[in-house]
Amino acid sequence: MPLTVVVSRDWQEIRQAHAEHAQRLWGLAVTVSVLMLLATWALFRSMVRRQHLLEGLTLADQKQQALIAQLESEKQRALELAASDPLTGLHNRRMFYELVSSHLALARRSRKHYALLYLDLDHFKQINDTLGHHAGDALLQAVADRLRSMLRGSDIIARMGGDEFAVLVTAMDDMQDMDGLAQELVSGLSAPYDGIADQVVHTSTSMGIAFFPRDGHDVQVLCRHADTAMYASKKSGRNRFTYYDRVNNADNERRYRLLRQLPQAIADEQLVLHFQPKVRLEDCAIVGMEALVRWQHPEYGLIYPGDFIAMAEEHGHIQALGDWVMQACCRQIAAWRMQGMDVVPLAFNVSPLQLKDCAFPTRIATCLQHYGVRASDIEVEVTESCLVEPDGLSARVLYQLQNMGVHIALDDFGTGFSSLSQIRALPIGTIKLDKSFVNALRSSHEAGVLVTSIITLAHNLKMQVVAEGVELMDQLVYLKTAGCDVVQGYFLSRPVPAQQAEVLLRQGVLEPA
Numbered sequence: 001m002p003l004t005v006v007v008s009r010d011w012q013e014i015r016q017a018h019a020e021h022a023q024r025l026w027g028l029a030v031t032v033s034v035l036m037l038l039a040t041w042a043l044f045r046s047m048v049r050r051q052h053l054l055e056g057l058t059l060a061d062q063k064q065q066a067l068i069a070q071l072e073s074e075k076q077r078a079l080e081l082a083a084s085d086p087l088t089g090l091h092n093r094r095m096f097y098e099l100v101s102s103h104l105a106l107a108r109r110s111r112k113h114y115a116l117l118y119l120d121l122d123h124f125k126q127i128n129d130t131l132g133h134h135a136g137d138a139l140l141q142a143v144a145d146r147l148r149s150m151l152r153g154s155d156i157i158a159r160m161g162g163d164e165f166a167v168l169v170t171a172m173d174d175m176q177d178m179d180g181l182a183q184e185l186v187s188g189l190s191a192p193y194d195g196i197a198d199q200v201v202h203t204s205t206s207m208g209i210a211f212f213p214r215d216g217h218d219v220q221v222l223c224r225h226a227d228t229a230m231y232a233s234k235k236s237g238r239n240r241f242t243y244y245d246r247v248n249n250a251d252n253e254r255r256y257r258l259l260r261q262l263p264q265a266i267a268d269e270q271l272v273l274h275f276q277p278k279v280r281l282e283d284c285a286i287v288g289m290e291a292l293v294r295w296q297h298p299e300y301g302l303i304y305p306g307d308f309i310a311m312a313e314e315h316g317h318i319q320a321l322g323d324w325v326m327q328a329c330c331r332q333i334a335a336w337r338m339q340g341m342d343v344v345p346l347a348f349n350v351s352p353l354q355l356k357d358c359a360f361p362t363r364i365a366t367c368l369q370h371y372g373v374r375a376s377d378i379e380v381e382v383t384e385s386c387l388v389e390p391d392g393l394s395a396r397v398l399y400q401l402q403n404m405g406v407h408i409a410l411d412d413f414g415t416g417f418s419s420l421s422q423i424r425a426l427p428i429g430t431i432k433l434d435k436s437f438v439n440a441l442r443s444s445h446e447a448g449v450l451v452t453s454i455i456t457l458a459h460n461l462k463m464q465v466v467a468e469g470v471e472l473m474d475q476l477v478y479l480k481t482a483g484c485d486v487v488q489g490y491f492l493s494r495p496v497p498a499q500q501a502e503v504l505l506r507q508g509v510l511e512p513a
């Protein structure tokens with residue numbers, strides 16, 4: 001700003017000169033002040049806006065965290081339910097297998113002994129029949145409590161289903177130690193149970209014991225041997241225990257004879273198929289049938305697959321047996337069609353070993369052609385164990401089957417380790433919900449929630465849901481409400497021979513009684 005010097009005697013003149021200058025200064029000061037005020041106000045507004053934005057972001061973040069936590073806890077709940085038995089709170093079969101497997105992996109390096117116990121209540125069905133299912137349930141809970149109290153925290157206890165329990169007694173110094181504990185368990189479990197349906201209930205338990213490593217090296221073999229020993233206890237009078245190595249050799253003898261006779265039995269057509277209808281819940285129409293193989297043995301009578309499929313798998317007969325089943329199905333479809341009947345798809349079970357055979361799809365195609373049957377007339381049911389390697393040979397075989405037009409269903413869903421997202425990558429059109437879930441519907445609200453969410457998820461993934469093992473009206477009603485598509489189980493029909501299946505097919509519908 002220029003410096004002005006006024007020399008004058010006239011006061012007015014001097015004032016005049018200063019007034020202009022002061023006015024300019026004043027104007028400048030006002031402008032600067034207004035600008036500063038405006039800048040402060042703008043800064044303040046932007047800070048307030050930032051604060052709002054920050055609060056909004058924090059809130060959104062909190063909401064997202066809450067949602068993630070909720071999802072995590074839902075997942076945890078589902079996992080817990082899938083790992084434990086809802087009625088007793090013990091581990092379920094799946095978890096037992098997992099825990100025992102990891103225990104045995106460590107046990108291999110120790111010098112300790114492990115005993116696998118299989119327990120089955122004696123005449124439990126009578127308790128259900130006379131006192132009702134609620135009393136039966138209460139007794140199962142009381143048995144679970146007694147097992148917990150009699151065993152150590154380190155032992156693994158599970159309810160394997162129905163009235164069957166299993167225990168892994170861990171790290172014993174000596175196999176002889178088992179005698180005392182086994183006796184204690186058998187007598188402890190046979191002591192009267194107070195307050196079951198306001199009564200005192202008496203029951204007893206038959207038990208079988210297999211030792212690791214003496215009687216088997218993995219959980220499957222140990223369970224099978226302990227189960228065999230448990231049956232030996234039942235046969236020799238119940239309310240007792242039997243060690244696997246002391247099982248009456250008659251059982252082993254029978255197994256050995258069946259094993260030797262199986263190849264000839266397949267060739268001699270001693271196998272027969274029974275058929276269990278699958279019923280659509282929407283209109284009770286029979287929309288499919290599962291073919292189940294039985295062995296009509298000349299000496300032992302009708303033998304169920306549980307007695308010979310594992311044996312066929314272990315001893316290299318599964319391909320011949322599987323081929324027989326596939327051919328018998330196609331033959332049956334052709335025969336029914338010849339009689340002018342409307343045929344529904346016939347499903348048959350395929351073992352994991354068959355799916356590892358890259359010639360399997362070609363054999364199916366030849367068989368279909370031979371009997372003049374369409375690929376859509378059959379369905380293959382595979383188990384989750386077939387799917388452990390999603391891009392392995394089994395997956396390729398499944399894709400080949402799908403390309404041929406064969407429908408693929410996943411059997412016993414929920415008992416293995418596959419998740420819906422894992423199986424989504426495979427050509428699975430239907431999941432068959434395992435009967436343990438259907439069974440748990442009666443005793444657990446959580447099971448209901450889980451079943452409903454599996455059905456919804458499966459539908460979102462465009463899969464059909466078949467519920468297996470439906471034995472009661474209330475299970476059927478629940479499944480229908482939950483949106484399940486198809487059911488199968490004793491409540492509608494047991495597996496029946498071809499002639500009875502034919503009657504059902506002609507009927508076309510199967511209304512609940």
Ligand SMILES: Nc1nc2c(ncn2[C@@H]2O[C@H](COP(=O)(O)OP(=O)(O)OP(=O)(O)O)[C@@H](O)[C@H]2O)c(=O)[nH]1
Nearest residue numbers: 120121122123124125126128133136137161162163
């Ligand atoms: N209350 C109740 N009963 C069940 C449950 N699950 C299966 N069951 C019943 O348990 C019974 C099991 O009977 P079994 O073990 O086959 O026969 P059992 O009468 O015990 O005869 P033995 O084993 O030969 O001594 C069947 O009647 C099933 O319906 C359940 O969760 N609760």
